[in-house]
Amino acid sequence: MVLVPSAPARSGARRQIVFWCLYDWANSAFAAVILSFVFAPYFLERVAANPVSGQANWGYAISASAALIALLSPILGAFADRSGRRRLWLGACSIVAIVATFAMWWVYPGPQSLMLALLLLLVANSAFELGYVFYNAMLGDVATPESMGRISGFGWGAGYFGSLASLGLVYALLFMPDPPLFGLDPAVAEPVRMAAPITAIWFLVFAIPLIVFGPRERGSAESARDIAAHGLNDLWQTLWSLPRMRSVAWFLLAHMFFIDGVNALFVFGPLVAKGAFGFTDGQMLLLGVTIYVVAGLGAITFGWVDDRIGSKRVVTLSIVALAAISVSITFIDTLTGFWIAAGCLAVFFGPIQASSRTLMSRLAPDELRNQLFGLYALAGRATGWLGPLIVGLVTKLTGSQKAGIAIIAAELLLGLALLLLVREPSANKGSSPLSQAEAPTR
Secondary structure (H helix, E strand, O other): OOOOOOOOOOOOHHHHHHHHHHHHHHHHHEEEEEEEEOHHHHHHHHHHHHHHHHHHHHHHHHHHHHHHHHHHHHHHHHHHHHHHHHHHHHHHHHHHHHHHHHHHHOOOOOHHHHHHHEEEEEEEEHHHHHHHHHHHHHHHHHHHOOOOHHHHHHHHHHHHOOOOOOOOHHHHHHHHOOOOHHHHHHHHHHHOOHHHHHHHHHHHHHHHHHHHOOOOOOOOOOOOOHHHHHHHHHHHHHHHHHHHOOHHHHHHHHHHHHHHHHOOOOOOOHHHHHHHHOHHHHHHHHHHHHHHHHHHHHHHHHHHHHHHHHHHHHHHHHHHHHHHHHHHHOOOOOOOHHHHHHHHHHHHHHHHHHHHHHHHHHOOOHHHHHHHHHHHHHHHHHHHHHHHHHHHHOOOHOOOHHHHHHOOHHHHHHHHHOOOOOOOOOOOOOOOOOHHHOOOOO
16 A cells, blocks of 8 residues: 655646656566576576676676666656656656566576567566666656655655565565466466566556656657657756756755765665674565664654754765764674664665755756756766775774675765755745855755
8 A cells, every 4th residue: 555645746646656656666676676686696506607697797787787777767757758648758768678577477497588588687677777867856746845755765665565565475475485376387386487577567567647648748749760869958057057056966966975975874784784784584574574664764754853953954964874873883893783773774774865865856856857867867877887896995904704795984084075065946836956056055
């Protein structure tokens, strides 16, 4: 069930808020089932020649996907702004991701399926991430400036709970029954392979409301060729004007660093739990469930706080808290202490992501929103190498996994220093960042 705040959307239709939140519920199944808990382990154990080469190949595919996303997101955002068709572009990206995910059913055990698996992963992940450019840009279509924080928070919360629900469905249908349902043959990994079509169907069913019945959009009379040509020119003009949109520019730069720190905590936190604190497999599963639940509740709760005190303050609070907790892990020696630290980290995972999206939406002029969210996606990928690099170097130099986690605080605080230069517009004014040069900072 997706809960929605009582504040009306700009169109006055609460159902648009529900449709928008449902999309996050829909696509979160891909991240949880394919990228994290089901298909990725299957690839390492049953498709790759060995886990080491499998992890390397998986990483190469994700890195190639990140490069493609960084290249295409600003361009597609510019095209969408020019054509006025966010839902069309969102639908196109979603369908590509859904089809590629469904096709993972044909990834059979054994190295003969290696290249197919990597190709499908590259296509599906790229389309999945590119869809966020248009989805995030729709926040301003379904929310008023006064309600953006809570609605963005509800969207992130729906995503976290959608991850749990889709994982629960997959496990209930495919892994708990003995013998497997539907005559699936474990000898050729049919139960785990069936997780891909189920994920694709989940994604499709819950994405349809927003794609088909989402906010009304203005069409363009231009030809596709003119849209492409003028869209690229618009993107160039936007890039050229970034120095005049100082708050937008500073925020994009800040986002590059602090979101990379958040991603590094997501990636390396479970490794610290396993390696430094000796978590069992059951405890690791419980840790994942705990993080999803707490992060979802945090996103929803802080969404209301966002509308009260401003997105910038919520992001600032989240960065300070995440930095302090990551450093504190260095001094924790007990399992109980780590559980408390992990729970506290999870509280701020949702708010920093939801309020960052809200702040970007408040800073972006309506006519440039897709382009700027394309640059926002680019900023989220540009430093994707930095967090893992510094964690790896510090871990190797100190011989301590916990020290590797602590150094992430430096990247978070660098992002905070840049964020302090951002001037957030008043929520009830919705002013353009072009007019923010002399606005008082929060």
